[in-house]
Amino acid sequence: MRNLLPIITRRRLSHVCTLKPYKETRWLMPNGNPTGLYVYNCVAEEKVPIILNDPHIATWYSCGPTVYDSAHLGHASCYVKLDIIQRILKSFFNVKLVTAMGVTDIDDKIIRKGINTQTDYKTIAQQFEHEFWLDMASLNIEKPLIICRVSDHISSIETFVKHLIDSGTAYATKDGSVYFDTSKFPSYGKLLKTQESDEPKSQYKRNSMDFAVWKGHKPDEPYWETSWGKGRPGWHIECSAMVSKVFGSQLDFHAGGIDLRFPHHENEEAQSCAFHKTRQWANYWIHVGHLHVKGDVKMSKSLKNTISIPTLLESYSADTFRMACLMSNYRYPMEFNEQVMKMAEEVLNKFKFFLKDALMYVNNNATQNGDYKDKLLDNLQKVEDSNLEALRSDFDTADCINTLVGLISSTNKIIKSNTTEYYPVPVILIAEYIISVLNRFGLTLKDGTQQNDVSNILIDMLVDFRHTVRLNALNNKNKELLNACDIVRDKMKSMKVQINDSSKTASWVFTK
Structure with missing residues (x-):
């Protein structure tokens, strides 16, 4: 085992953890293997490197x-x-x-x-x-x-x-x-x-x-x-x-x-x-x-x-409560109220909507051939690097969630645009990465209410039918039909089914 920190780790220590003499802090840096992670230490009163006896x-x-x-x-x-x-x-x-x-x-x-x-x-x-x-x-x-x-x-x-x-x-x-x-x-x-x-x-x-x-x-x-x-x-x-x-x-x-x-x-x-x-x-x-x-x-x-x-x-679902915890800093007080929980539920639903929309986008009936879209892949790599850095620095999950929401937003611009370009590979890679991160945080991404397959099929049919009616109403500027579509959407929401409209498709998720 090496007792000395690598040069790159020592450089990080110089700005993350300027350690004070033992008599003042009483925290001793362990001998062993640096992990590259940092955690707040109440004895040192700052972030310190996590060093393990076994790597x-x-x-x-x-x-x-x-x-x-x-x-x-x-x-x-x-x-x-x-x-x-x-x-x-x-x-x-x-x-x-x-x-x-x-x-x-x-x-x-x-x-x-x-x-x-x-x-x-x-x-x-x-x-x-x-x-x-x-x-x-x-x-x-x-x-x-x-x-x-x-x-x-x-x-x-x-x-x-x-x-x-x-x-x-x-x-x-x-x-x-x-x-x-x-x-x-x-x-x-x-x-x-x-x-x-x-x-x-x-x-x-x-x-x-x-x-x-x-x-x-x-x-x-x-x-x-x-x-x-x-x-x-x-x-x-x-x-x-x-x-x-x-x-x-x-x-x-x-x-x-x-x-x-x-x-x-x-x-x-x-x-x-x-x-x-x-x-x-x-x-x-x-x-x-x-x-x-x-x-x-x-x-x-x-x-x-x-x-x-x-x-x-x-x-609320267990996922919603966990999302509220993820969106806060573990070291500080967390407020619990309806506003906080609704915000957590909205963020969780953004992820669910995106994953459904991404799957529908990849499996659509487009006739054009797919492309890789380097910009999307570059953005994904930046997000992966940023999230790892945030987690290395005292487990900053709130920053990770914000970064993932930003990734969804930029990818949705591609998914929901009217362009003829088609990028299934980067979109599915982004969706897979988001699933991986959220699962590793302990989110199950299951629907808040257990439903059987027949119920899901019926909801799919209703949402698709409403989507077709809504697009025709928009094209014909038929306010009466648009109001009817809004009533259906609100009624479905009261039954714990939230619909997400877009110009191309409509998707839905269960809510708690």
Whole structure:
């Protein structure tokens, strides 16, 4: 393996990532193989190069759900965006991504819900975890290769905590709890420079910023016996212990919502570095911005403004929601409202209309021979290069979608023109490229409503008939017939069939 960056990569670093001294940023550039990709790093506070130990293999851990209740759209937007990034790494840049996700199935909220409903906490956890995976599947989110449930890893967590105690970086207290001693970790605060501890106050803590890695037993709560007393894991220690068991002392990507940056990820990094005696545990932290409703208000259960995933899918398709995610930057808040979703639906329909129009154009009954149209092929090559560059620079999917819409617009000028020229090869190559990109982003491009073949044939016949009537009405300037055609179009739209008129042909797509 080469430890030095190629000359071309070093040149890119000079303007993309002017790295500061370690004492200021506390981010260490990994040794290994440059991928040519760049990602925003919250420790360095800028885009940094993605460098992997193996040029084609990367490890990825996502903080998963605490399964005490149903998931909502705030969770969905986070996991859809992380799914998109994972797909980009795998399908555009050929990275073999080994993905793992933690599931917290033992927690204060789960225990409290079990007590309130007089249900065993294990039953609560199993019920909502099952529902979570169904919701993720309905959004076409790929399931992680490895699922780490806390209840399956208690022994590993106990061993992890014991090692911290033995090394002097954690201490046990009289109530059976164990706290991480932040004074023993000088780099504490590297992920977020200014913060306040959200840890409950305790008379046993040595420092206000110390956090629990093990919680002492309380009456009516489940517990495990350890050498320092009865209790159960703290939230932060779970991920560190499970990741270390699966991936060892070094992790490439660690992902989650922006609200996990502090204290959860900060504490994970501190205790993992202490455990492995290293200055850097996770090389790349990926944080997804909140989903907002009504301006700057984030969607959360505490604010009681959540929307369930099944409720979303009653009004919009999974593709439409994913398109809205693609059109936003994963690091920043995403607004959720009817206007945003309608815009996403319109963009998605533009792609569907174009793909149908391109197929009809290639298979028309023209008598002229086809040509290659170098300008179209040149435009396609520029778009391909531009999109790869956008994805290399912190996974800029919004720029890709805008570029694809521009490609459709320029190609439609050829498809829908009245010229006798005929360019089937470049048009079908453009259509194939668009399908490829959208599929690799995780869009299925399926119709929002399942229809049988007979229904499709009948709609084809109606749209073709209306198109013929409309062209005759335009030629004869028959306003009455044109109004009738508009009524048919609007009626079809109310039945979730959207018609796209042009001077040559008419096409249609299902909408949700």
